[in-house]
Amino acid sequence: MPGSLLIVTAPSGAGKTTLVGGLLERDANVRLSVSYTTRAPREGEVEGVHYHFVDVASFRGLRDRGEFLEWAEVHDNYYGTSKSWIREQIAAGSDIVLEIDWQGAQQVRRAFPDAVGIFVLPPSFDALEARLRSRGTDSEDVIARRLLGARGEMRHVGEFDYVILNDALEEAIADLIAIVRASRMRCARQRERHPEYFDFLEQD
Secondary structure (H helix, E strand, O other): OOOOEEEEEOOOOOOHHHHHHHHHHHOOOEEEOOOEEOOOOOOOOOEOOOEEEOOHHHHHHHHHOOOEEEEEEEOOEEEEEEHHHHHHHHHOOOEEEEEOOHHHHHHHHHHOOOOEEEEEEOOOHHHHHHHHHHHOOOOHHHHHHHHHHHHHHHOOHHHOOEEEEOOOHHHHHHHHHHHHHHHHOOHHHHHHHOHHHHHHHOOO
16 A cells, blocks of 8 residues: 655744654654755754755756756755655655655645645744744854745645644644544545455445
């Protein structure tokens, strides 16, 4: 039975990476798609685990050869998702989570209309600014640009199936887990999982 594709989108600092990490720790059937990026690794990030870190020329080469399911330029860096890897994992029955921006989500939904879209919002705009500053990884100029773009990003929330307000972390993780479990109970998925049952129901 093929797996599901889950898209998690949020403005920078809303906590999507932490939420997805909580999901992966609690559900062994979910795998994270490792994107390609041209940005520099942050402290603690590991090549092949958090991202595939490549230079701009390499990224553009992959893009021009049609290797990406989606790609986007965000805050002066490129991000992209391997098309072949996603298709292989889904065909093998894995549920795959994509952490991508709203532009990438639009591209993915065109290729995978059944993908589940999840948008993570911060509890407030002030809280978002506080989180960005507390990370201590970005300059004031970068923080200002991220905040400027965040409102525009959040206006795309209506394009997604589910919205999580990330105020209390454990509650937000539980909400994400509930969405993933619900996606497995969709009629089309259950039909694929139990074809003999549905065949019996449709008999005259």
